[in-house]
Amino acid sequence: MLAHYLEQQAAVSAARSSPEIQRNAREIDTLDNTDISDVEDIVKLLKPLKTATTVLCDEKESTLSLIMPLKYMIEQMDFIPHASMDTVHHMLLFGCKTPVSTRSFCVQGTCEDEASIMYAWARNAPPTKLPKDVGFKVGGNSGMSYFVLQIHYGDVSAFRGGFQFFSILLPSNSYLCPLQRQPFIAGIYLLMSVDTVILPGKRVTNADIACDYTSYPIYPFAFRTHTHRLGKVVSGYRIRDGKWSLIGRQSPQLPQAFYPANKEVDVKYGDTIAARCMFTGEGRTSKTYIGGTSDDEMCNFYIMYYMDSKHAIPFLNCMETGSKELFEHIPAEANVPITGATGHMNSMMHMGHSTVEKKIYIYFHLEQDSAWPQGSLQLGQVSGLALDSDSNLVIFHRGDHQWGADSFNSLARYQQRSLGPIQQSTILVVEPAKGNILKASGRNMFYLPHGITTDKENNYWVTDVALHQVSCLSSDGRDRILLALGEAFTPGSDSNHFCKPTDVAVDTETGNIFVSDGYCNSRILKFSADGKYLSEWGAGSSDRRRRIPFQIPHSLVFLPDRKEICVADRENGRIQCFIAETAEFVKEIKKDEFGGEVFAITYSGLIFAVNGESPFRSAPLKGFVINYSTKDILDTFSPNKKDFKMPHDIVETRDGSVFVGDAGSKAVFKFTTQKLHRSVKKAGIKVEELEGKAVGSLNLGNFFASHKGYSRQGFDQLSTEGSDQERNDDDSSDSENEEYSALPPPQSSS
Numbered sequence: 001m002l003a004h005y006l007e008q009q010a011a012v013s014a015a016r017s018s019p020e021i022q023r024n025a026r027e028i029d030t031l032d033n034t035d036i037s038d039v040e041d042i043v044k045l046l047k048p049l050k051t052a053t054t055v056l057c058d059e060k061e062s063t064l065s066l067i068m069p070l071k072y073m074i075e076q077m078d079f080i081p082h083a084s085m086d087t088v089h090h091m092l093l094f095g096c097k098t099p100v101s102t103r104s105f106c107v108q109g110t111c112e113d114e115a116s117i118m119y120a121w122a123r124n125a126p127p128t129k130l131p132k133d134v135g136f137k138v139g140g141n142s143g144m145s146y147f148v149l150q151i152h153y154g155d156v157s158a159f160r161g162g163f164q165f166f167s168i169l170l171p172s173n174s175y176l177c178p179l180q181r182q183p184f185i186a187g188i189y190l191l192m193s194v195d196t197v198i199l200p201g202k203r204v205t206n207a208d209i210a211c212d213y214t215s216y217p218i219y220p221f222a223f224r225t226h227t228h229r230l231g232k233v234v235s236g237y238r239i240r241d242g243k244w245s246l247i248g249r250q251s252p253q254l255p256q257a258f259y260p261a262n263k264e265v266d267v268k269y270g271d272t273i274a275a276r277c278m279f280t281g282e283g284r285t286s287k288t289y290i291g292g293t294s295d296d297e298m299c300n301f302y303i304m305y306y307m308d309s310k311h312a313i314p315f316l317n318c319m320e321t322g323s324k325e326l327f328e329h330i331p332a333e334a335n336v337p338i339t340g341a342t343g344h345m346n347s348m349m350h351m352g353h354s355t356v357e358k359k360i361y362i363y364f365h366l367e368q369d370s371a372w373p374q375g376s377l378q379l380g381q382v383s384g385l386a387l388d389s390d391s392n393l394v395i396f397h398r399g400d401h402q403w404g405a406d407s408f409n410s411l412a413r414y415q416q417r418s419l420g421p422i423q424q425s426t427i428l429v430v431e432p433a434k435g436n437i438l439k440a441s442g443r444n445m446f447y448l449p450h451g452i453t454t455d456k457e458n459n460y461w462v463t464d465v466a467l468h469q470v471s472c473l474s475s476d477g478r479d480r481i482l483l484a485l486g487e488a489f490t491p492g493s494d495s496n497h498f499c500k501p502t503d504v505a506v507d508t509e510t511g512n513i514f515v516s517d518g519y520c521n522s523r524i525l526k527f528s529a530d531g532k533y534l535s536e537w538g539a540g541s542s543d544r545r546r547r548i549p550f551q552i553p554h555s556l557v558f559l560p561d562r563k564e565i566c567v568a569d570r571e572n573g574r575i576q577c578f579i580a581e582t583a584e585f586v587k588e589i590k591k592d593e594f595g596g597e598v599f600a601i602t603y604s605g606l607i608f609a610v611n612g613e614s615p616f617r618s619a620p621l622k623g624f625v626i627n628y629s630t631k632d633i634l635d636t637f638s639p640n641k642k643d644f645k646m647p648h649d650i651v652e653t654r655d656g657s658v659f660v661g662d663a664g665s666k667a668v669f670k671f672t673t674q675k676l677h678r679s680v681k682k683a684g685i686k687v688e689e690l691e692g693k694a695v696g697s698l699n700l701g702n703f704f705a706s707h708k709g710y711s712r713q714g715f716d717q718l719s720t721e722g723s724d725q726e727r728n729d730d731d732s733s734d735s736e737n738e739e740y741s742a743l744p745p746p747q748s749s750s
Helices: 002-007 008-014 020-024 033-057 344-345 699-703
Strands: 061-071 081-082 088-097 116-122 148-151 168-171 184-192 205-212 219-226 232-242 243-250 272-279 302-308 316-320 361-368 382-387 395-398 429-430 437-441 450-456 460-464 467-475 481-485 501-506 513-517 524-527 533-537 553-559 565-569 574-579 587-588 598-603 607-611 624-625 635-637 647-652 657-660 665-679
Touching: 002 524, 061 665, 081 395, 184 205, 184 272, 205 316, 243 302, 243 598, 361 635, 382 647, 382 657, 382 665, 395 657, 450 501, 450 553, 460 501, 467 501, 481 635, 513 565, 524 553, 565 598, 574 598, 607 647
Parallel strands: 184 316, 382 450, 501 553, 553 598, 598 647
Antiparallel strands: 061 148, 081 168, 088 116, 088 148, 184 302, 205 272, 219 302, 232 243, 232 272, 361 665, 382 395, 395 429, 429 437, 450 460, 460 467, 467 481, 501 513, 513 524, 524 533, 553 565, 565 574, 574 587, 598 607, 607 624, 624 635, 647 657, 657 665
16 A cells, blocks of 8 residues: 555645645645655565565464664654464564665564664563653664564464565654653663473473673563463572562463563662573473474563663673572572463553553552441351352351360360350351351351361361361251361371361362461471371471471461462461472561561462451551562551451452451451542553552452552551450451653662
């Protein structure tokens, strides 16, 4: 079409000069000389693609480079891919001074001199919008006189039988944008493995890269990962004074966009930048090497950063293999595969968005639904909460039994057996919207209920601290005990006994059972789905010389996307996470806001937690929403009228509602997301604010987990519980896109 327009340009000019047209036409819109020159350049660029089609038809997989001359100095641009992963595996945009050819715009190869990667795209990733006040410097005397777009095709069958338009990435304003001086200049730091060999059948092969940083400070604001089919997870870190700080971590099998980096991490002289790609050789019958075809592998971790324009370096790279001694200390999360659906990832926050699908961002906060429940539930001490397969709320409570000072002797044996089991229904299935009771069970079975969870068959796994047992019950209302672990009323510390076990978590894939044990023992036990003892472990630490034992591991949660088990270590006021299969320590989250105690946790992409009263420190009793990756507290919440007394367990439903069971007030509190603010502007997002997609109901857990490194005003603190004993403190009161602004470089960093 453009070529045809140029062919007709002489006729258009002649027609414009006609007196009749000039006399009758009020307004004539056409291209001026500058526009025509730009059209000529575009036609010159696209014309060779037709010839290239003939070549592509004979290739299985092809790589092609498009060369685009730059007419003006540019310091700000966006990247808008027009491509589909059905044909294109990935695209790379380079800037260079001397391309491999200036005679043809459609060639193989990139630059004669050093090529600077400016952007990378793969797997239908969305567009990228640079932060405000940040730009790439290209054209003019920048040392980059050409864009070279390298397209790696995975399937060229679309080109057979005739010319099909090539996939192309457009750096917008690349022709007409005037010079705009930016205080910060963006750049790309690429960490890449070049010598990794993945052995066939080997479950895990790690590609480790690390380089010392010896230049002016850089401030990462986005990251991207790239491998081919065998990559499971790619992680990037800054190492300073021996401490590993996460820049970004992602599955390369999900859309390979640039995602927001951990905003608290800068890089300065003397730091080390490191990355690990975890591969699997399962399913391969021969060695796999690093290479450019789809049968090869790649290990790339891209960091998009900005730095002061006075010291701007547009491209940095690291291809050095990291030492075994250095990578002995890499966080365990670097070897935990990330799973997830592409559709979910496309709903995540990116730095730019497709013009086809408008997204409006709304800020949310958890507030109590004071109208819930609409009727009375008549609960005793609420010790546990869970969700069934229909996302109904399951409440585990103690009826007319209470945990008091005389409940146990010094040997942890229960002293009130004469009372008999609780006669009320201790397990209630409640409709979460209004609080109506749907089902009741658990009569004459328990003495002092504590923790509850469900498995994929919808069975209940419960603990009873008086019985010192863990039991699996059917959920059909017939109160059938399918499996019992431990000896009734007999405390112990071997593999066949518990001592006041507190909670259960179930691996959703293997069915393995994890038990936190508990008030007397300081351990986590692992059993097979049929109750066979497998292993046990105690508290973890990144420094084995300073390992602090558990003090009442009180609550457990299984993280299905990370294959981890996290525990609320109550009296130590911390959350610790472990790889479920190996018990390897992953991380610890400990915050001053917890006040020294953490009672319960749950997970749905974010960690939700509650704290309790501590005899040593004073902190408000609250619920917390915590970013797993950055450990940041994103929000806090508490009841509007009555305060928490002893928040004891917490769950989050599919629609984002959060329920807290309180043993002290014998109640369950419901919290729902409230809309705080709506902001619609052009381009990405504000770094200092949290945003959510306003499409139906919002799952806060899934939503916040996708926003690594973003803070949010409003979520604060946690709570703990001194014990489960009843307290006698009755005097307690019952479209378009938004701008993503670059932050100024910090004055100092840790």
